[in-house]
Amino acid sequence: MNRLLIDTNILVYAKDASSVFHQVSTTLLKSDNQLFTTSKNLTEYYAVVTKGENPLLHPAEALQDLIDFSSICTILFPTETSTQLLSQFVSKHLPKRIKDS
Numbered sequence: 001m002n003r004l005l006i007d008t009n010i011l012v013y014a015k016d017a018s019s020v021f022h023q024v025s026t027t028l029l030k031s032d033n034q035l036f037t038t039s040k041n042l043t044e045y046y047a048v049v050t051k052g053e054n055p056l057l058h059p060a061e062a063l064q065d066l067i068d069f070s071s072i073c074t075i076l077f078p079t080e081t082s083t084q085l086l087s088q089f090v091s092k093h094l095p096k097r098i099k100d101s
Helices: 008-015 022-029 039-050 059-072 082-093
Strands: 003-005 034-038 073-076
Touching (some): 008 022, 008 039, 039 059, 059 073
Parallel strands (some): 034 073
């Protein structure tokens, strides 16, 4: 079993049956892996799936999803050391933006 951090995109793809990533995202969320996501990812998910004139989900459905995600994922919240950990990670790995193909 692996410990996986689930990004907002995985959550959205799992709800968007028209996405080419729908099946793999759904499978991942139903796997035996230990899943984690962040409070920020949940906020972003709600904003994405309820935005616009033709939202992917009604706000009540999106709220239910947040409850469902909370039952399958451990929710990580920022702490006072979050910025310090980010700084240490960046200092060690010096990541760069993803280049456009």
